[in-house]
Every structure is written in structure tokens, then in C-alpha cells.
Amino acid sequence: NAGVMQNPRHLVRRRGQEARLRCSPMKGHSHVYWYRQLPEEGLKFMVYLQKENIIDESGMPKERFSAEFPKEGPSILRIQQVVRGDSAAYFCASSPNMGETQYFGPGTRLLVL
Amino acid sequence: AQTVTQSQPEMSVQEAETVTLSCTYDTSESDYYLFWYKQPPSRQMILVIRQEAYKQQNATENRFSVNFQKAAKSFSLKISDSQLGDAAMYFCAYLISNFGNEKLTFGTGTRLTIIP
Numbered sequence: 001n002a003g004v005m006q007n008p009r010h011l012v013r014r015r016g017q018e019a020r021l022r023c024s025p026m027k028g029h030s031h032v033y034w035y036r037q038l039p040e041e042g043l044k045f046m047v048y049l050q051k052e053n054i055i056d057e058s059g060m061p062k063e064r065f066s067a068e069f070p071k072e073g074p075s076i077l078r079i080q081q082v083v084r085g086d087s088a089a090y091f092c093a094s095s096p097n098m099g100e101t102q103y104f105g106p107g108t109r110l111l112v113l
Numbered sequence: 114a115q116t117v118t119q120s121q122p123e124m125s126v127q128e129a130e131t132v133t134l135s136c137t138y139d140t141s142e143s144d145y146y147l148f149w150y151k152q153p154p155s156r157q158m159i160l161v162i163r164q165e166a167y168k169q170q171n172a173t174e175n176r177f178s179v180n181f182q183k184a185a186k187s188f189s190l191k192i193s194d195s196q197l198g199d200a201a202m203y204f205c206a207y208l209i210s211n212f213g214n215e216k217l218t219f220g221t222g223t224r225l226t227i228i229p
Contacts, residue, residue: 031215033215033216033217035217041221042204042219042220042221042222043158043204043217043219044219045216045217045218048213048215048216055215056213056214056215056216058216059216089156093158093217095215098210098215099146099208099210099215101148101160101163102208102215102217103160104150104157104158104159106155106157107156107157107158109156
């Protein structure tokens with residue numbers, strides 16, 4: 001059973017470009033979560049999605065950030081017009097149901113030049 | 114708002130010895146879940162152990178065990194027979210799980226060094 005998969009593992013963007021981060025949950029998991037980890041800090045919750053629905057986006061910045069989890073295909077975290085402060089590791093996690101353990105992917109390291 | 118506090122930014126232990134990492138949390142809820150995750154140099158987040166708040170028995174996973182004190186809101190991790198592969202950042206995390214609130218709240222982490 002493959003774990004949570006994220007790609008790309010590393011992403012370099014120039015200021016003003018768009019970044020698209022992908023996450024494929026573990027087989028059988030329909031709940032997806034995105035977290036951001038700034039250097040030398042813990043993970044901070046961004047958004048919680050189920051298939052075709054955003055359940056909780058209380059941790060998402062109001063502008064430039066969006067997330068989706070379509071009926072088919074991976075979950076996407078999209079950052080428009082990236083700025084240097086967006087440089088961080090972005091982790092995706094998945095769980096089979098509410099209240100269940102969240103299993104993390106390897107993360108995508110975004111560097112904005 | 115729930116908060117998780119890890120008061121030890123760094124800890125070190127001799128190989129084969131035992132070490133305890135501390136974690137306290139603040140919540141007004143009675144039903145919740147607590148976790149320890151480790152993050153080795155690869156930066157992957159790996160589940161170490163999980164505890165349900167309604168269970169009085171402390172969780173154990175091989176060399177890893179917790180001391181869960183619900184009244185004191187304390188959730189420490191004990192690593193026995195420390196091994197070089199245990200070197201990592203350890204994060205304590207809290208999950209409430211209700212009404213669509215499924216967010217993990219993490220502490221700031223403890224960096225554990227294993228001395229050969």
C-alpha cells in the first residue's frame with residue numbers, strides 16, 4: 001500500500017510565478033490536509049478537503065492561495081504570484097475518516113527566488 | 114484556541130539510554146487525540162505514537178511509550194534503549210475532531226541528538 005505521494009519534491013519559482021503542488025492520498029483515504037512548515041518551525045494547518053469539497057480553510061491565507069480535491073486525480077495546492085515569504089515546506093496528509101491518524105507525504109520544498 | 118507547548122528545544126541522550134520529551138497542551142475539550150511525530154533529516158513526518166484522551170491506559174509502541182496525564186494536560190514521550198536512528202525533531206500534536214475541525218495543532222518541536 002503506497003503512502004501519501006507528493007510532487008514535485010522540490011520546486012523553484014521566481015517572484016510572481018505560480019506554484020502548483022500535488023498530493024495523492026493513501027489508497028482508501030478520502031480526507032486530505034495541507035500544512036505548511038516554515039524554516040525551524042512546526043507545521044501549521046492550512047486546509048482540509050474531502051472529495052470535491054473544502055471542509056475547513058481557516059488556515060489558508062486569504063489571497064493567492066487555493067486548494068482543490070477533485071473527484072478524479074490528486075489534490076492541488078495552488079499559490080499564485082508567489083513571494084519570497086511563501087518559501088517553505090508544504091506537507092500533505094491523508095486519513096481514511098474523521099478522527100483517524102493523519103499520514104504525511106514527504107513534502108514539497110518551495111523556494112521562491 | 115488550543116495550544117501545544119514543547120519546552121525543550123533540544124535534548125541529547127547517550128545511545129542505549131532512556132530519554133523523555135515533554136509536551137503540555139491547553140484545551141477546554143474533554144475528547145481529543147494526541148500524537149507524537151518524528152521528523153528525521155529527510156524531513157518526512159513519521160507517526161511515532163497516538164493516544165486517545167478517553168483511554169486511561171498509556172499508549173506503547175515498542176521502545177516508545179507515553180505518560181498521559183489528562184488532568185495536568187501533559188503528554189510526554191519516553192524513548193527507551195535509544196538508537197542512532199532515533200535522532201530527529203520530535204513534534205507533539207493535538208487533534209480535536211469535531212464539526213469539520215480536523216486540524217492537527219503542533220508544538221514547536223524538540224531536536225533529539227543521540228550520542229554514540
